[in-house]
Structures are given as C-alpha cells and as structure tokens.
Amino acid sequence: MKVLKFGGTSVGSSENIHKVVDIVAKRSKDSRILVVISAVGGVTDSLLIMANEAVSKNESYKTTFHTLKAKHLHIAEEVLNSAYLEAVIDTLTHELDQLKSLLDGLFLINELSPKTQDKLLSFGERLSTTIVIACLEQHGLKVQLKNSQELIVTDNNFTNARVNLDNTYKNIKDFIASDHHDVILFPGFISKSETGEITTLGRGGSDYTASLIASAIDAEDLEIWTDVSGMFTTNPKLVKQAIPIEKLSYQEAIELSHFGAKVLYPPTVMPVLLKDIPIWIKNTNQPEEQGTLITNINQLQVAKPVKGISNIDNIALMTLQGSGMVGIPGFSKRLFETLANEKINIILITQSSSEHSICFAIDESDAQKAKTSVDQTFQNEISLKQLEPLIVETELSVIAVVGDNMKNHQGISGKMFSTLGKNNVNIRAIAQGASERNISAVISKKDVKKALNSLHERFFEDNTKQVNLFITGVGNVGQRLLEQIKQQKKYVKAHHKVNLRVVGISNSRTMVLDADGISLKDWKSQLDSGENASLNGFLEHAKSMNLRNSVFVDITANSDVANSYDQYLKESISVVACNKIACSSNYDDYQNLKALSLKYSAPFLFETNVGAGLPVIDTLNHLMTSGDKVNKIQAVLSGSLNFVFNNFNRESTFHDVVKQAQDEGYTEPDPRIDLSGVDVARKILILARESGLSLELTDISMENFLTESAMNANSVDDFYETLKSDEEHYKNLYLSAEKNNCQLKFVAELDGDKAKVGLQEIPEGHPFYNLEGKDNIVMFFTERYPEQPLIIKGAGAGADVTASGLFADIMRLANN
Template sequence: MSASLLVMKFGGTNMQDARAIRHSASLVGRSLKEGVRVVVVVSAMAGVTNQLLQLADAAQAGDIARANDEIAVMRTRHFTAAQELGAVPDSETVRELREMHETLRQAVYGVYLLRELTPRSRDLIVAFGERLSAPLMRLALEQQDIRAHHLTGGEAGILTDSHFGNAKPLPSAYERVRDRLSAVLSTGVTPVVAGFMGETEKGALTTLGRGGTDYSATIIGKALGADEVWAWKDVDGVMSADPRVVKDALNIELLSYGEVMELAYFGAKVLHPLAVTPLQESGIPLRLKNSSDPDFPGTLVQSHPRDDAGHPVKAVTAIRNVSLINVSGAGVLGIPEVLASVFDAIARENITLLMVSQSSSMSNVSLAVQSVDAERTLSALRAGVSSELKVDEQPGTAVLAIVGSGMRGQRGVSARMFTALADHDVNILMISQGSSELNVSVAIEGGHVDEATRAVHAAFGLGSAAQEAVGAAEPFSG
C-alpha cells in the first residue's frame, strides 16, 4: 500500500512574510516526518493580489508611475522575504524573482501603452502573486532539508477552458496533473504548486477566480487520489457566523460538501465556491485547519452531513454590497421567451446571480447581484429584453442566508428566522429558498446586516452562550 498523501493549501496570511512562510514549511515538514507525502499549493502573499489588480488598473488609466511604484514595493517585499529565508544575492531564487518582476513590469507597460486591460492580460498580471510566492516556499522547505520543486498551475497540469478570470478545469486536466505530479513525487521531491492558475490548451495563462487557490488544491487532490486536502487558514475552520460581527460564533466541526458550497456562495470567506466540486465524486475529505493551532482538528468537510435535529441551521452568513435589479411589466413575463431573454442577457455577461425571485402574477422578476455588477446587469437587460419591460436598480442591500442540511423537512425554520428579523425591525425585501432545503436567504437593507446576523444567530442557538446552556455537543470522531 502506498504512503498516505495530503494536499496542503496555504492562504495569503500563511505566506505573508518570511516568518509565516517558514512556519508553513514547518507544517509540511511535520507530515513528511510521519511518512506522509505532501503536495503544497500556495497563495500570493497577503494583499499582493489586490495590489496587482490596482497596478494593472493604474496602467490602463495611464498612471504608469504609480504602477511602477507598486511593482517596486512588491519587489522589495519578495526580495526581503527571500533574504530572510536564507537566499544569497545571486542564488537561483533571487534570479527567478528578478526575472519575474521584470516580466511583470513589461506586461504592465504593455497595458499602459495600449490603454487596454483585457481579461487575458489581467490574468497574466494577477497570477504573478502566486508565481512569486512559490519559489519562496520551495526555498523555505529546502532550508529545512526538504527536497522541493516549484511549478505554475499550468506546469502542474491544470488545463482549463479559455474563460479568463474565472476558468474551469477541462476533464483531461486530472490525468495531466496525475502524470506530472506523480513523476515529481516518485523521486522523493515535494511539489510546490502556484495556486489560482492554469493554462489553456494553447498555453495561455488563466486564473480560476478569486480564492482559486482552494480550487487548485482540490483539483490536485482529486487527480492524485489524496487521502485528504488540508486548507490552512488563520482561523479555526468554518465558523457559525463572521466572528468580527458575532462575538460568540463557534467553530463548526463537520459540514457536508453541499453545506460548505452554500456557505462559500453566500459570502463566508472560507473557500472558493467551486472548491469542493472536484472532491464530491471521489469522496475525498477537505479539512480547514488553523496554522496557529495545527493540532486543532478544524472543520471537516465530507459527503454526509451530521444528523443534528436539534440544530437544523449550522451557520448564518451574509453578502454585503448587493443591488436588487427589478424587471417588471404587466403580464409580459408570462411569456416564456421573455423570461428566457432575461437570463440569456445575464449569462452573456457572465454575471453571478445571488438570488432570484418571481411574483406569482409573473409581472415582476427580482435579481440580486453584487453592486459592482449592477451597471453591467442593467445595461445587459436594457439591451437584451423587450422595451416594454422596465428595468431598475435598488442599491444598498445585503443578502443574509441560513445554511444547514438539518432544515430538510423540519417545520418552523423560516418562521424562526423571520420572527428574529421582525423583532429587530429588519425589513425583508426579497425571499428565496432552494428546493434542496440547504438554505433560506433574504435580501435586507445593507445598514441592518450586522444586527440581523446577530439576531438570527442567537435565534437558532448557535453561539457559545446558548451551547453552554444546553450542554456541549459530543465531538465528532472520524
């Protein structure tokens, strides 16, 4: 029987400086010492992805001086980390970092000259964050006498479609990843893969969407048949609510794939929404762990949810900065082709819908979208649907969702949520519930989102005070 295999993903805070990278490398070393093979997948240093997006926008706007200043700041940060990790001035790591920063500078200058930032060039620029952190992780591993080799997502075999900015892996990607990384592992070398990216069949670099390093890790996990995928974070795992908003939020020990996808989709910044999809077919568990407390089990995500009738809701989560787009016109939406035209217009612009609601008279459809997508949504609908229809926006809203597999068939869950909101004078603008009964979501005024989150969290007894009152739940072992 072959040795156990883990895929370990390290997020931005776990890669933010030399100290954090050294600690992350030590977590890899712990498992290697136990005879477990590890594939490492790394994010960009904390803040670098946003920095890259901003400097690309600055170059497009003609502010090349600002873009170059940002590149210089990033260059200093990466070189400082390399030096603190033990790189000497003319070492392979330093040469690589120097070459990559020069390539980045040239790519940004091209955007400046053309005053055009295409999705393809944006992907090329934004992926430098992960490409620059991978050599630093390899260096940190080598400093701990661990043989390592770093690769881009494309070099690791992640083949994607050409949807720049939000690419999806092609079916053939899994075999390619298995072949390429198995070859590295078979020589006793630990692969370090730059997350968040892949490449098209023609070799163009693509990215998998924000948070896509999680996705990279689970694609690799499925391809290699890993025992588990571990996503190292700076929190204990998935919480019952945002702990910055709800002080007594608790760690959730066990979630199903479906539950964690709903949480990720509805704003819980724990995972890329599609991250668990590669694991579902093969049933590979995903574990979210805190790098500051590596012995804490964290949150385990697996096929089957825990049957917990006492707590039908696992978590409350919210998406801020939402706009409601209303499409109305007496009786017109009773015509199926018109309804189809609404969704066709949205699909052509690749806009993510957070919620959809239709009135029973079929004279009104309401769509919830991120506010940053509102202008595009309005333009797409006004161009793509009948002129008889009125399209308007209600900005300044938020979506609040409760998630839990225990809601299936249990009466009174929605009523408890609505009562908690009514008791705190929170007005509900729109309601949606999926037929899977994994979530109930409502649109509310944005200014009430924190108060609403706390009220609903308390109503379902999810906080530490409520848990203590009913006695601690038995820990999951598996």
C-alpha cells in the same frame, strides 16, 4: 498522499512561512505531501491596482510596484540563509523585471485585456512559490517545484477559465507517478489553455487547484490552511460569539462558501465531493486546533439543524414587473438570456405567483449594465406600457441560513423571520429551495451586523439573548439601576439566558456610548469625560449603532425626553420609562405610542409609573386581557405623601416632616410636585387609561390641601417658608383626623368614568388606615372582584424599589 493548500496569509510573512515549513515537515513524515501555494496576501489585489493605474496613465503604478518588490525581497531575506538567498534573489529579480516590463507596456498601450490580466496575475503565485520552495529545501526536505500551468488545461475564458478535467487529471496522475520527491510544490490559481496561453482559475483559484490535484490522485484528504480555525458559524469579524463549525457536509460547505464564507472558494468542493475526499479547514497559526471537517453527510451526526449563517454584501436587487409578463411563455428565458449574454451572475431569484414580477439579486457592480441591457431587450413592451423599466435598488446584502437538516425541523424560517422582524430588519426579498438547505433574504446593507448577531444568538447561543440598554437619567434611581444590573448580570445570564449590556448612558450634561458595552465598574468617570449631552444626539447614536434588542430607559421627569419616545419606537427600539409624562399627557399621544409599539414590535413598558416596583399596571393588564372589567379603583399612590402624613403628628411640624421626606429621597427635589397632588392625578389617569377610558388630566378632580401661599411660592425655599407660616393650617388637618379617630391619607379614586384625588380622613378598619411608611396600596373592584377587592400593597417610593421595577420591565422585554 495528502494535499495541503496554504493561503495568502499563511505565506504573507517570514514568521508564517516558518510555520508552513513546520507543518509540511511534520505531515511529510507520515505520507507523501503535495503542497499548493497562493500568492502572498494582498499581492493579487496589488497587481490589479498596478494594472489599472498603468492603463490610466497614472505613474503611481511604479511606486506600487516597488512596494511589492520590496515586500518579496524582505520576506526572502528574513527566511533564507546565505546559501539559498542569492539564487532566490536572482530568480525573484528576473520575475519582477518581467512584471515591470509588462506594466510599462500597459502604460504605453493604455489597454488591459483579459488575456493580459491573466498573464499579469500569474506573477503572484510564481513569486511566492520561489521563496517557499527554497525555505523547504533549506529545512532539509526533498522537495520539487512543479509549474501548475504544465498540468492544468483550460479553455480560453481568461480571468475565470474552465478546466478540461480529463486532460488535467491525466497530466497530474502521470506527473505524480513519475516523480519521487517527498514534497511537491505547486503554484495555485494559474493554468494554461489548450492553445498554450496563460489562464487563471478565478479569485480563490488556489483552492480549486488543490482540489483538482486531490481528486486526480484520490488523495487521503485535502487540507486548506488559512488564518482562522475553520469555517465559522458566521462572520467572526461581525459576530464576536461566532464559533468554528466542527463538521459540515459538502453541500453545506458549498452553500456557505457561495454566500460569503471567505475561507473556501465555492468550486473547490466539487472535484473532491465526486471522489468523497474529506476537506479540512485548518489554521496555520494554531495548527493544533481541530478546524472544520467537510465530508459526506452520511458520516456525520447532525446536532443542530442550522449549521451556519452567511452573507454577501454589495448586492443590487432588480425588479421587472408589469401586466405584459402574465402568461407569456418564454418571458423568463428572454430576461435571463440577456443577463447571461452580459456575463452577469444571478445570486438569487424570486417570482410572484401572479407572474406579475420577477425579482433577482446581482452584484452591485453589474447593476447599471443589467439595467441598460434588460431595458433594451424589453424596449417594445416598455414603450407600450406593458412593462415598467427595470427597477434597481442598491446598498443591499443577502443573508442566508444554511443547514442540511433544516428540512427535518419545523419553524426554522419562522424563527429566522420573526427574529429579523423584532429587530426592525426589513426583508426585501426571500428565496428558499425545495431542499430547504438554504433560506436567503435580501436586506439593507446597514442591517447586516444586527441581522447576523440576532440570528446567531437565536440559533447558536443556547438562546442567550443580548439586550442593549440606552439609559438616560442617572440620579438616585438611575445609579441604583446600574448597580443592580452590575450585581445581577452573571445571575441573569446563567439563569435567564439574558446578557444585559449598557451601551449608552446620559445625564443632563454629558453622555457616553459604546457599542461594545460600557464597563459598570467605572461608568461615572467615563460619563464625566463623555461628549456633551444631547437628546437628539443620544437618539442618533442609538440609531447608528443599529444593535439588536435595543431598549431606551428613561429615568427622568423631563417632558422633552418623554416626547422622544415615538422616535425610538419607530426604530424598533423598546422603551422602558418611570417618567409619567408620556402616559399622562394628551390622550392621542398616549394612544400613538401604544400603536407605534405594536406596529414596530417594540414594547413600551412603564410599570414604575404607578407604585414604583409594585406590579400594579401588570396586574391591571392581566385583568383586562382575561376579560375582566374594572368598576372602581381606590388607591394611595404617593409613597412621598404617605410618608409625610404617617410621620406628621402633634410633636412634629409639617415643615420638618416634608424636609425629612425630601432629605431621605422620598420626594422630588421640588417637593411641590408631590404635595400638589398632580403626581397622584397622573397615576390614577394612567390606571384609568389602562382600564380602557379615554380621560385627560383635566378630567381628574383635584382637591388641594396646600395653602394658597404654598401653591404660589416662587421657589422651593419660599415654599418651605410658607409651610412654617401656615403651620396652623396643616396642624388643624391633623387634629381633625385625630378627633375622628382617622388617619390622613392622600387618596386617588376612579369610579366608573369619574376620577378624583385628594386628602381624606380614613377611619379605623379601612385597608388604608394602617398603611405605614412610604407604602402604596391599590384596590381593584372588578366584575370578578365586586365586594372583596384585589389588593396590591407594598413600598411605593424609594430609589431601590423604583430601580427594581425598571429592572423587572427590562427583564419582561428580554423574555418577550
């Protein structure tokens, strides 16, 4: 024999009830079927709502009742033909009239006792089974309805009764032996006490009803039919990548169900576990799918040490602490006895080895009751300052990593906590049993989605890491970066196990954000219709999304954007920047960003500050990390200036060459930024700081080659006019270099702790002499490279190479 239990969603509509009938019909062809039915989805909650409205003298309970009545009558009318409908309507009406009378009584007496609540809640299953059995008979099945209250015997602990197993099992066995129907239908959840009072088995009790019946008759298996295809690796509503678990041990199922897996009611497992009866979790809407098998672990081949990640929300963390606890026998007994007397369930416990504090997690709804009762119990110790009053923290959740085989794998807890730490998920308390089957942590409720996604990615997604990008600045470089991400997304995911998602884009006018990812096929149109841009608004969106592995990418030259880096880093949002302002402004601010990056485990990368896509800073960092020391740096660091002086000759004018450089995107919109040498000074300053020197921009000696009129121009147009009028000055610079058989290069130099930038005549044979186009070159003279320098050379300007440098930094973060 098989036992099948159908949940509220499975009988929540006429369409689903037809699916239930089909499943039962197919199963009954091979064996005798015992079917347990829940109340229609949402009805139990509606019954409680009506009761509370009635006792509160709120007449809206009548409206709620009529909605519930109409719902059941509508379902009956849709699934039944005229031959069965009239009798079912009469039965439903009779039951509903009793329910209405009970509610009217509650309205009059203004009180809802646990005993009356159980009587009230029993109507849900009684109504649903009335409809389902008629539908089964209509289908031609030989079916019998048996009231579970005549079989399941409990104590008088109303709303969560304890079952008398001996009497219950005997009743079930005797009934099944005496009945010969192919299909027997039972309402779940409901029972009767030894004194004949109506009781219920607690929320989710229909699962327990099915488990009791399966255990009593030594069923072949127990099938729990619901609206999902098994128990998932984590909550699929919060983690899109969650997948059904093929197999679980009984113990793993208990742990997962206890920690919030709604598919299975925790007590369900125990009766069938003792009889070694397999449990199947199946999907009514997709009965062909395998679902989850729960059975003895010895029958399983364990592949992954972690089987699932679960959570419980609405948790309060209570802490009792003080010197009066240390070494006092029976202290814990008094605490937990107080909570037990108040019927407060403890979800998690942890105690410091010093015995100075005990921390425990409970449902948030019990927090005030717990504080009042515990403070009363320890009133004397609190008054003597031996203890502090009970500390209450709310808005918390418990997350749990579960798996029988975790104890055989080293580093599971390390992976769990390092993953949470890297994503700025603060852990308030930790608990792990000696069996190592469950590692639990209390975290902020707002971090649950990020925590579950991060852990699921770490343990279940073949180490594919999702990286969420917030990009500000989508000019030439920004557009190229977005195009590179779009082009390489599949390759990076397949070959590097990194899933790049752009979740925020902003320019100076508008911004668009989407936690599910922005389509890079039409990002421009989305941005055009986005909300008004705001630096603080962009930051607040990034914080409120609270996504794992978040990265802020700055592709501007804006000082206000650079000044926001610290706020991102404090939220454990990494920063990638081609904006040089942050790293070349006040030295203390630069050091602060470095410190925040370490403190909050949020990398701060700015490779493109020097040399665009060239690995200049990365190489320097490797030299320093390995213990080398920089003695001197010589470099041509402006692709823009190199382009200008490589193209300036007798036939060209300086004005035309600078304009060409601007038109081809080698300079900023205002070319004075490049030609003044300030940009190069910032770059050598950054290299100096990365070499370990505490220099400021004012410490960089700048030899300017521009004329005074060019430096004092009021606008870009005026600047270009000065280039025309001062052509002779620039031509003389060229002619002097030509006369000396030299090339003009704008050189940055760091020698010891002195740095300077300026235009130099480079003689033939020097590594800088043949530097072409927009190329950069950097020569590191170090203790290991004292005479023959380490040279890095290549394109140092241009949108594509700068974008590729940003892309490389993003990938460094992803692989961190």
